[in-house]
Amino acid sequence: MFNWEGISEFVAVAEAESFTKASQRLGISTAQVSRQVSALETRLATKLFHRTTRKVSTTEVGRVYYQHCRQVLDGLDEAERAITNLQSSPRGLLKITAPVTYGEMTIAPLINDFAAKYPELEVKINLTNQKLDLIDEGYDLAIRLGQLEDSSMMAKRLSSRTQxxxxxxxxxxxxGIPHSLSELEQHNCLLGTMDYWRFEDNGKTRNVRVKGNLSCNSGHALVDAAIKGIGIIQLPDYYLQSFIEDGQLVPLLEQNRSPEEGIWALYPHNRHLSPKVRMLLDHLTQALASHK
Known part of the structure; x- marks a missing residue:
C-alpha cells in the first residue's frame, strides 16, 4: 500500500526551495518538515535534495519524483473539489436554450422541477429553433436534436429520438398503405421545414424527396392534419407516441425507419463544470432515461 508520509513536505520544499518557507506554507515546524523529508529519502533509499547553507535544490532523481508527486497531489485536489461541488447547492443565474416544441413538451418541465428544488437559482429559458452562440450570448447549456455540427462545444448525449x-x-x-419508399410519390406527404424525409435503406441513410398539398413549420399542426386524414407525416416520436398508442395514427414503412438520433446537451468547454450546470445535466440525464 502506498505510503503518503513525507510527500506533501517534499513537494513543498521542492517548490519553495527552502525548508523554512515550506514549513510556513504547511503550517508546521521546520524540524518536522526536515524529519519527514529525511524519512522519505531513507524509505526510497535515494537523495532527493542538494542541501547547502544558502540553497536547497532537487537532485535529478528528486526532479523526476517531484513531477509524479505533483500529479498525484493535483489529483487529490481535483477529487476534493469534486466532492465539494457535489455538496454545493446550485445558485445564481442558469441560462438555457432549447428547440421550441421539444423544449415546451419535455425540457422546460424538467428544468422547472430542478428550479423548484433549488430556489437560489435564477433560471432563464429561451425556446428557439435558432442555433445561438452560447459563449457570445452567455448561455450555460443548449439542447440540440439530431446530428451535431462540428464545434468547440462539449456535448453530452441525454437521450434519443426516433422518426x-x-x-x-x-x-x-x-x-391505401405504402409498402415501399418508391410508393410515397403516390401519396400526399405533409411537409415541415424540409422537402425530404430520412429513411434507412439497405443499411444506409437515404433522403427521399416528398410532396403534398400542405406544409407547415409546426409539428402539432401537421399531426392534426394527419389525424384528420389529409395526408402522411414524418415526425419524431415525442409528437406521435400518444396518437399511435390510441390508434389515431398508424406507423408506416417500419422496415425503413431511420436510425435513432441523439438528443444532446451542449456547453462551453471548461475544465470544471459549475455545480449548477453539472447537477442540471445529471437531472436531465436521469429524467430523460426514465421517459423512455
Missing part, C-alpha cells in the same frame, strides 16, 4: 412515418386509418382506407 416515425404515420397516417390516420381513414387516410389509409381511402388511399
Amino acid at each position: 416515425y412515418v404515420c397516417a390516420s386509418p381513414s387516410y389509409l382506407s381511402t388511399f
Whole structure:
C-alpha cells in the first residue's frame, strides 16, 4: 500500500526551495518538515535534495519524483473539489436554450422541477429553433436534436429520438398503405421545414424527396392534419407516441425507419463544470432515461 508520509513536505520544499518557507506554507515546524523529508529519502533509499547553507535544490532523481508527486497531489485536489461541488447547492443565474416544441413538451418541465428544488437559482429559458452562440450570448447549456455540427462545444448525449412515418386509418382506407419508399410519390406527404424525409435503406441513410398539398413549420399542426386524414407525416416520436398508442395514427414503412438520433446537451468547454450546470445535466440525464 502506498505510503503518503513525507510527500506533501517534499513537494513543498521542492517548490519553495527552502525548508523554512515550506514549513510556513504547511503550517508546521521546520524540524518536522526536515524529519519527514529525511524519512522519505531513507524509505526510497535515494537523495532527493542538494542541501547547502544558502540553497536547497532537487537532485535529478528528486526532479523526476517531484513531477509524479505533483500529479498525484493535483489529483487529490481535483477529487476534493469534486466532492465539494457535489455538496454545493446550485445558485445564481442558469441560462438555457432549447428547440421550441421539444423544449415546451419535455425540457422546460424538467428544468422547472430542478428550479423548484433549488430556489437560489435564477433560471432563464429561451425556446428557439435558432442555433445561438452560447459563449457570445452567455448561455450555460443548449439542447440540440439530431446530428451535431462540428464545434468547440462539449456535448453530452441525454437521450434519443426516433422518426416515425404515420397516417390516420381513414387516410389509409381511402388511399391505401405504402409498402415501399418508391410508393410515397403516390401519396400526399405533409411537409415541415424540409422537402425530404430520412429513411434507412439497405443499411444506409437515404433522403427521399416528398410532396403534398400542405406544409407547415409546426409539428402539432401537421399531426392534426394527419389525424384528420389529409395526408402522411414524418415526425419524431415525442409528437406521435400518444396518437399511435390510441390508434389515431398508424406507423408506416417500419422496415425503413431511420436510425435513432441523439438528443444532446451542449456547453462551453471548461475544465470544471459549475455545480449548477453539472447537477442540471445529471437531472436531465436521469429524467430523460426514465421517459423512455
